Amino acid sequence: MNKGYVLNGRYEIISRLGEGGMADVYLAEDLILKRKVAVKLLRLDFRDNPKAKKRFQHEAMAATQLDNPHIVGIYDVDEVEGMQYLVMEYIDGEDLKKYISDHFPIPYAEVVNIMEQICSAVSEAHRHHIIHRDLKPQNILVDQNGYIKITDFGISRAGTEDTMTQTRSIIGSIHYLSPEQIKGEMATQQSDIYSLGIILYELLTGKVPFTGDTAVSIAIKHSQQAIPSVRDFDPRIPQAMENVVLKATAKDPNDRYPTVERLADDLNTSLDRSRANESKFVVPNHHPDLNEATRVMPFSPLSDEKAAADQVEKRTGPTNAATKNPKKKPPDRKKKRRRRIIITAIFGLLVLVVAFILIATASGKTVVPVISGTTENEASRKIQAADLQVGKIRYHSSDQVDRNRVISSNPKENTKVKKNTKISLVVSSGPRKVLVGNYVGQNYQTVRQKLEREGFKVKKRNAPSGTFNAGRILQQDFRAGTKLNPAKQTLTFVVSTGIKQITLKDLTGMTKSQVVNYANKEEINPTFDYVYSNDQPKGRVVRQSPGANEVIQQGGNVAVWLSRGAKTKQQDTLKSFNVRVTIPYLNDQSSSTPLAGSNSSETTVSGSSDADTQSTPTANTENVVFIYLKDHDHDFSTIYKQMVITKDTTVMLPFKLTKNEVGRYKVVRDGKTILRDNNVTQNSQ
Structure with missing residues (x-):
């Protein structure tokens, strides 16, 4: 898609930003809202691919559901003349x-x-x-x-899919x-x-x-x-x-x-x-057996038969094979003795514990069980099983203990108390959450102080805005009407710095292309007209409005007058008129005898057109045509207008000529001139 092409009558292509696997991305100007946008256009070789079209549509659907300052916004989704496209927020970076x-x-x-x-x-x-x-x-x-x-949700999927x-x-x-x-x-x-x-x-x-x-x-x-x-x-x-x-x-x-x-x-x-x-x-080792090296098992699956043979050997004495191996070492008696001592000690400890419990029970006392972290119902069962009663239950917010689980008890766990003592519980009501609202348009400092008092961390990012005054909130990264945990949530706001003010430089003496480059850099909109001048050579800026050093807002308009050169007596007869030209639609079956012509890589867009339907061919192939025009203000070496037609189309070509000047025009398709007139005068009306 060439520079100057107007997509769907609204988005004027400025330049190509990049190429993807299935789509190309262009920088364009939204002619209605006067802002730069990025246009993502499905490539020609994928327009008949249903999977590619579905993915393209899915990206638009996914991105339009999301509202976050860190996700590229989708402005428009449409299809025109078989071309599917997305219009997205343009990020200059x-x-x-x-x-x-x-x-x-x-x-x-x-x-x-x-x-x-x-x-x-x-x-x-x-x-x-x-x-x-x-x-x-x-x-x-x-x-x-x-x-x-973040951009490109082309292969994203809903979590339920x-x-x-x-x-x-x-x-x-x-x-x-x-x-x-x-x-x-x-x-x-x-x-x-x-x-x-x-x-x-x-x-x-x-x-x-x-x-x-x-x-x-x-x-x-x-x-x-x-x-x-x-x-x-x-x-x-x-x-x-x-x-x-x-x-x-x-x-x-x-x-x-x-x-x-x-x-x-x-x-x-x-x-x-x-x-x-x-x-x-x-990383936790959930499956230790899977991480061990391959090892030989200590005995075969026939171990039950081996155990039976050992029992026979104990009763009848060693077998012949054992008798023939006198070097076999006797069992380690020290290890067996140590094992016997450890078992005896453990048994003795168990006896002591049982004795302690029996003594405590006999004396009418019991121990408060460990219940922290358990559910309220489970804690009640443990308390009753210990011959105790459940006392008052209080609820308290907690970031460490899950909702409806016990935080603490009174008396404390493992404390010895009398039977039937009431055990009070403190149960978690979950993290403390605060209801947040929609703060867009409000003063950032006031909102920040209010939220910080609630315990939130608050961050700010600046952005220019022509809608809100400086210090007002443009966007927030959380949804209004939700409850958030101040201990774990950082709230981020995009805050207006006001609209950017542009101090105009003196454009006098610049060429048209220099003015366009300056306007793109400062994000202002120039309009051009032509006047005679004895001070500036042809094609240079004569004057501007607003003037140099005046201040306008970003996106504002600047009128620029370019020199036609010095006025002569012949130029007193300069006259404006239109020439009506019908461009024939050429399909694959069409035949014509084209004239030789040339195409230029430089593209300049100006003027307007008025299209009338003349005939409708059966084929649906698009014709891309270029119109070149030479008159008092236009050069024949640059493209005057680029068009895409699908039928015979009539355009009005505006000419400005003196009485003695001769104008020209030609229409080029696929590098071949299909229409031409080298003798346009004031009498051609």
Whole structure:
């Protein structure tokens, strides 16, 4: 798709941003809302592929469900003339892969900040039961202010769906894929957490943990080899931070963090002094037998027959074979004696314990059982079994003890008390949670103070806005109306810095292309007109409005007048008029005798068109045509207009000519000129 093409009459293509496996991404201008957007267009060779179209539609559906400042927003989804496209938020920056390459080594605090933003986005997806399945630095964008945005939900799946592929083929990028996905098993939230651990590894070391000549060799390493130590690469990395990598990338999903929020919380405190002496994380050994080396069993499956033979030998004496082996050593009597002493001691200890219980029972006393951590009902049964009664029950919030489980008792556990004593219980009501609201539009400082009094950690990120005044909240990374735990939740707000003000520079003497480059950089909108000037040569800026050093808002308009050159007597007769041209639609069966022509790589868009239907051919092939125009203000070497037609189309070409000037135009299709007029004058109306 060429520069200047207007998609669906609204999105004007500026340049190509990148190419993907099934789609291309373009930078475009939204002509209605006057803002830059990214347009993702399904490639021509995939437009008849139902799987590709389904994945493309799925990405739009998944992303539009999510509302998080760290997820690229979807503005529009549509199909026009067989072209499926998404219109997305444009991020002026680079992907995280290039960011790591450009900025490595990255300070540890910045690593935590980047991961915190990524986790916020992934957590939002998981709250909607959406598994991304392809988290990698190439799908994470970083803008000029270091603000993170996640994109590409093309292969994400709802958590309630069967996420195994029908062919058990691998979906996702192999360097960041979890072992269970490599095996073709169901992808879960823990699969995304594994990918987050690999991304954290790359942020800390500048490289991925496993490489190989083939995807299969890398997959085997992910499935069988332990993640290399980041502290071997950089010993200054705190052990607590390495532990986050190790736990997130455990081979068994059950050994990873249960949620992305838990990973973010752990990483957020990994630089604290209180964790300076933390020991290295070791994956729990759930199946010790699977980890042992192959060993020979001490006796064969016929051991029962051997035992019977031993009994016969004890009664009848040794067999002939035993008699023939006089070197056989007698049993170790010292070991047997030591074993006998230990057994006797244990037996004696048991006797003492039984005696103590009998004495306590005989004296009318009993011991408060251990009930902390048990459920309320289980605690009541244990108390009654110990000949005690359940007393008052109080409920108290707790971050350490689960809801409806006992925190403590009075009298305390293992205390000797009289029978029928009432035991009071303190039972957990779960973590303390606070109802949060919608704070968009409110003053950030006021909201921050209120939430910090409740115990929340509050963070702020700045962004310009033409809607809210400086200091007002633009976005929040949590859902209003939910209850959150202040001890474990960090609330992040995007706060307005106000709309950006642009002080205009003096454009006088610039060329049109220089003005366009300046306007794109400052994000303002220029409009052009032409005047005669004795001071500026043809094609240079004569004047502007607003003038130099005046202040306008970002996105505002600037009128620019370009010189036609000095006015002559002949130019007093300059006249404006339109020439009506009908462009024939050419399908595969069409035949014509084209004239020789040329095409230019430079594209300039101006003017307007008025299309009328002349005829409708049976074929549905698109015609891309280029119109070149030469008059008093336009050069024949640049494209005046680019169009896509599917039928005979009429356009009005605007000309400005003096009485003695001769204009020209030509229409080019597939590098061949199909229409031309080299003698356009004022009399051509």
